[in-house]
Amino acid sequence: DARVTQTPRHKVTEMGQEVTMRCQPILGHNTVFWYRQTMMQGLELLAYFRNRAPLDDSGMPKDRFSAEMPDATLATLKIQPSEPRDSAVYFCASGWGRAEAFFGQGTRLTVV
Amino acid sequence: GQSLEQPSEVTAVEGAIVQINCTYQTSGFYGLSWYQQHDGGAPTFLSYNALDGLEETGRFSSFLSRSDSYGYLLLQELQMKDSASYFCADYNAGNMLTFGGGTRLMVKP
Numbered sequence: 001d002a003r004v005t006q007t008p009r010h011k012v013t014e015m016g017q018e019v020t021m022r023c024q025p026i027l028g029h030n031t032v033f034w035y036r037q038t039m040m041q042g043l044e045l046l047a048y049f050r051n052r053a054p055l056d057d058s059g060m061p062k063d064r065f066s067a068e069m070p071d072a073t074l075a076t077l078k079i080q081p082s083e084p085r086d087s088a089v090y091f092c093a094s095g096w097g098r099a100e101a102f103f104g105q106g107t108r109l110t111v112v
Numbered sequence: 113g114q115s116l117e118q119p120s121e122v123t124a125v126e127g128a129i130v131q132i133n134c135t136y137q138t139s140g141f142y143g144l145s146w147y148q149q150h151d152g153g154a155p156t157f158l159s160y161n162a163l164d165g166l167e168e169t170g171r172f173s174s175f176l177s178r179s180d181s182y183g184y185l186l187l188q189e190l191q192m193k194d195s196a197s198y199f200c201a202d203y204n205a206g207n208m209l210t211f212g213g214g215t216r217l218m219v220k221p
Contacts, residue, residue, distance in 0.1 A: 042199075042213040043211040048208050099142070099143055103154035105154050
């Protein structure tokens with residue numbers, strides 16, 4: 001049963017700390033998305049990779065956020081330093097470059 | 113930029129039919145997708161329209177009019193388990209998926 005795996009599922013951290021979220025896309029998928037979901041903003045696209053190359057990160061605050069794909073089985077999203085306004089659910093999704101994307105269960109981040 | 117508008121909330125009764133509308137303003141538009149998300153869960157893919165017209169998948173149908181930049185999701189024979197948030201998303205030339213704000217559907221007995 002192929003699925004997108006995200007770790008950790010929950011993270012509580014103090015303001016100013018570094019946060020790293022990880023995603024294992026479905027084997028064979030060539031596109032990976034990072035989304036942030038809050039009640040106010042819905043699902044915001046933060047970053048998008050195709051064949052491990054970053055194609056769009058215009059939705060990501062560049063001063064504190066970074067997204068990478070060190071290899072085909074791992075995508076990471078880092079926040080440094082974290083702020084309370086970063087509290088949200090962060091979703092990773094992967095696909096074959098078509099309209100159907102498969103989402104992980106998300107990382108619920110709370111910054112206090 | 114990409115912009116998709118949908119109602120924030122819709123309420124319907126069990127067994128009824130409900131339509132969730134989506135209007136979009138996007139560049140490089142390829143088609144419109146629909147996703148379902150239950151509270152505490154992840155979005156899951158429901159349907160995709162690349163061409164004008166109606167696509168039917170069981171109780172769910174999705175419609176697209178490219179000339180009107182408009183689409184909708186139609187849910188028939190509503191069940192309590194259909195209570196969830198529904199998102200339209202545009203799929204564009206960059207193979208990106210950009211989501212609307214979501215419509216919260218509440219199904220009442």
